[in-house]
Amino acid sequence: MGSNSKAGGAMQTGPGPDGISEHSTELRSYGRRKGHRLTPRKQSLMETRLPELRLDLSAPAPGLSALFPGTPGQVWLEIGFGAGEHLIWQAEHHPATGIIGCEPFINGVASLLGNAERKRLTNIRLHDGDAREVLAWLPEASIDRLFVLFPDPWPKKRHAKRRLIRRSTMAEIVRVLKPGGEFRLGSDSAEYLARTLLAARNFDALEWLATRPSDWRERPEDWPETRYEQKARAAGRVCGYLRFRRAASP
Numbered sequence: 001m002g003s004n005s006k007a008g009g010a011m012q013t014g015p016g017p018d019g020i021s022e023h024s025t026e027l028r029s030y031g032r033r034k035g036h037r038l039t040p041r042k043q044s045l046m047e048t049r050l051p052e053l054r055l056d057l058s059a060p061a062p063g064l065s066a067l068f069p070g071t072p073g074q075v076w077l078e079i080g081f082g083a084g085e086h087l088i089w090q091a092e093h094h095p096a097t098g099i100i101g102c103e104p105f106i107n108g109v110a111s112l113l114g115n116a117e118r119k120r121l122t123n124i125r126l127h128d129g130d131a132r133e134v135l136a137w138l139p140e141a142s143i144d145r146l147f148v149l150f151p152d153p154w155p156k157k158r159h160a161k162r163r164l165i166r167r168s169t170m171a172e173i174v175r176v177l178k179p180g181g182e183f184r185l186g187s188d189s190a191e192y193l194a195r196t197l198l199a200a201r202n203f204d205a206l207e208w209l210a211t212r213p214s215d216w217r218e219r220p221e222d223w224p225e226t227r228y229e230q231k232a233r234a235a236g237r238v239c240g241y242l243r244f245r246r247a248a249s250p
C-alpha cells in the first residue's frame with residue numbers, strides 16, 4: 001500500500017498471478033495484493049464471510065438497494081479502503097445506508113471483515129479487486145456518495161499512468177453518481193489534488209464545493225481520519241480534502 005508499493009505488472013485479461021481477475025485494459029493502480037500471512041480467524045472470514053458479501057459482477061447490476069438487508073435509501077461506494085477504518089466508521093454511523101467497498105489488498109479486506117464482524121455490521125458489500133471493474137458494472141446514477149481516500153500517489157513520472165484518478169476514471173465517477181450525489185477525495189500530495197481538480201474541470205456536471213481555503217484544508221467532521229492520512233500527517237505532510245457535487249444535468 002502507499003507510495004512505497006512495488007509497481008505491479010501490466011494488467012492482463014483473465015486471472016492474474018493471484019488467481020483473481022485483473023482489469024484488462026489499464027495498468028494496475030495498486031501495489032502488492034498480499035502482505036503478511038493472515039491469522040486463522042481472518043483466513044476463516046475470508047473463506048466464509050467474503051463470499052457472502054462479495055458482489056457478483058458476472059450478472060447485471062440489480063437495483064443497488066436490493067444488495068443490502070432492509071433496502072437502504074442510499075448506496076455509497078469507497079474505492080481503495082485500505083484496512084477499512086473509514087468504511088467501518090461510515091457503516092456504523094449510517095446504518096440505513098448501504099456501502100460498497102473495493103480493495104485489492106487482501107490483508108486490508110481481511111481487517112475490514114474482522115471489524116465488520118465484531119461490530120455486527122450488515123450494511124456492507126465488497127469487491128476484493130480493481131474498483132474500475134465495479135465502476136464499469138454499476139448503472140448510471142446509482143451511487144449517492146463516492147469516496148477515494150488517499151489514492152496511491154505514484155509520484156514518479158514513469159508511474160504516472162498508474163494513478164487511479166484520470167479523465168477516464170473521472171468520467172465513470174460522474175456517470176455512476178446520482179444527480180446531487182457527492183464525490184470525496186483526500187490526498188497528501190498537492191500534485192494529486194491539483195490533477196484531480198484539473199480532471200474535474202472537464203466535467204461540467206461536477207461542481208467543486210469549496211468556497212474558501214478552509215473548505216479543502218480542513219477535514220469535515222463526518223470524514224474520519226484514515227490510517228494512511230494518520231501516517232502522512234505524522235510525517236509532516238499536509239493533507240487536502242476535496243468535495244464535489246454531481247449536478248443534475250451533465
Ligand SMILES: C[S@@+](CC[C@H](N)C(=O)[O-])C[C@H]1O[C@@H](n2cnc3c(N)ncnc32)[C@H](O)[C@@H]1O
Pocket residue numbers: 001002003029030031079080081082083102103104105108129130131132148149150151152153164226227228229
Ligand atoms: C495509499 S492506500 C490508502 C488506503 C486508505 N484509503 C487510507 O487512506 O488509509 C491506497 C489504496 O488504494 C487501493 N487501490 C489502488 N488502486 C485501486 C483500484 N484500482 N481499485 C481499488 N483499490 C485500489 C490500494 O490497494 C491501497 O489500499
